[in-house]
Amino acid sequence: MMNMHLLGIPVVGMGSQPEEDDELNYMQMPQGMATYRPTILPEQEDLADYPQVFTLLQQAQDLLDVGAGHLDLSAAQPAEKRLLNQILGEGEVSILFDTGNGGHIEIQETSLPGVWWHRTLDALKTCVDESVEVAGIPDLIRNTTFANAAPVLALPDVQHLPEGVINAPGLLAELQEQVQQQYVGHVINLTLLPLSPEDLECITQTLSVGKAAILSRGYGNCRITATAIRHVWWVQYFNSSDTLILNTLEVVVVPLVACASSEDLADSRERLQEIREALQ
Template structure:
């Protein structure tokens, strides 16, 4: 995760309306630094060869990862004891996500304590799990795919009330920038603009709700929501009291703040390799 490049300016009391979407998903808790998961001794897990092999495969995938690659390992073949070991090693990191699937189901995604190593679980419309995998990538491709598939292009602005102050130029900015998103990402920062509650309400209705939500507790609490407009994301930062500090629209394929970078993945490869060697009995331990 990367710090947001724009200055964070606290809002004055009453300068923003209450955000009804705050309940979309509970915001994560306090920031936690990396802690290598507590690992069992190799003797205790020597019979869990498939799980240990998978952890080694993940380390190798992370070490070989190149930009644009999608590296996935399915967990369907593991028994409950093997799966428990994988869960123990991967742990839970700073970023989680949800995506609504085309069939009415849902994907629930959790970054592990190894940045760029993601657990992706799929569920059908009845809540039954249909898939379980681990993906090595800056962010799971499913999130980008679903955000784009459930969105549309803005071809024209709808009529707007005459009482709005700055909604019209912001809407025009969205209209002009949306199709340039891949070549020239753009940020509209509501925190630094003179916008009224009515402006924000009209803009929120204009962009609509998308199919993806990404939530981070790194560098404070951050919520990144896909909108119903292609390449348009609502990115919001909160303090520890869940007070909104920074409210933006990012016009881009996916906001950089959600991505693990190459150095993150390389570091995860090294740490996963250490965990794999430990489980294989390569280290002396008491």
Template sequence: MKADVGVAPEGAEQPVSVFPINAGSLVPPHGSHAAVALAKLASLDSGELAKNCPSAIELLSNVASAIASRKSDESTQLFRLGNLNDLERKLIDDVLGEGEVAGIVALPDGWLAQIQESVLAGIWRIRLETDAAYDYIEVSAIPEIVKRAASDLTSSDLTIDAAPEGVMNVLPVLAEIRERALAWRPGLRSQIINFTLLPMNSVDMAFLQQSVGNGPIQLILRGYNTCRVLATGIRNVWSVQFFNATDTIILDTLEVGGVPTVALAADEDFEASVERLQEIMEAYFK
């Protein structure tokens, strides 16, 4: 289904889709985050793990070291999984689990990158389907591939065509979006346009969506409620929509700036993840 800015999806399990995607793959498993990973590992023998999964244990130790002193604004760190055997990959899967943020990035030539935050915020699993499959862990506030796609695969300017009959307020809103998007630079505060409070009719919203278009990124955040973050076709312009438990939209915005803060791991998230990962390492591998 084509994503409409300002229109809630029909049905609790139907995502706002920029590109076709299996909705189930974006829903993290129920459970208490790190406790789920610990429970899975409790059934495995640590001696056998240490003997049969040395590369996985070394990788996890390196991830723990990378995240220990990390701040959210530092450069990303990548850890390739190509040298791991099946058992080691299972161990990585069990330790990291699946957290609240998932998504896809559409790349040139029809390739896709699948993104899944682990139960340890700031530690991401990225699977990149190209001419060869790439699978890696990234320690960052948001995967670098999201920032690159938002910059390289979107348009630098917003073209405003002649408006159809029946519009109310869309033209000055589009002019404001264009001005803000062109002026935004890294380090500046993001600016938010709230359509939940702004008087816009259905013609306005349809023309707005047509004008900004669909971009290459879709992120789904599952917590107490659902948040869906979509890159538009215009650089620095994002659709950020919040839904309640019945999948009814409760806040509909366009955000002009970098990757929306709601999707980013913060400094306190890194600190909590360090403690959790160290607990896992100490309990099962030492």
């Protein structure tokens, strides 16, 4: 099965570069997700005893034809899910969603962009449900990430700021205006701003951490954390050497970098058809 682990990726708010010995607070994200591997289709003899896999592939094709929907895997045998998982492969976007009470949902994009594999785990890390979804971004992330998030920021008291906090209050006030006016699509680029480590800690503590964390892998990593403020995401781009090259706060429903486009879905529809023909 696709493999994701709840380890902590350090998501650090960096504006101007801090000194080497400075310590910054961390926002937790998923780490240790498997790197991309080309899909290796099973041999026909491996599929011979599991004709239901072809039915599941047809149902996935039907969902791609309409561009959205869910495929329930609760009735599938473990071997059928294993083979389906092998056929769909693993893509570049991995998501963790905190369901509370120690449980979480792992969502892995397959090698077909816009086709997502869901695994629901309880507090004991036991998988209790699996499904496949076709969507630009899973409905859970789009509709539930900020369901209980704060509608506004609790701005720090400018009369009692910790020493070293200089520019964070102004930046947070700007962000507050965007959130209140629902200017969805607004981006604040932290990379070029003169922010001290104390500023960054103030911003991190004010925004806190929300329910969803996303890792989009490509030539580098894009690490995306939902904050505890409605529609505010912390988005960080790292190069192939894992050096932070762009650090932003985005006021948006879901950052576009995590989403499959309509063109991606159309391509996935064609690719799945080709895969099904190759397996016949």
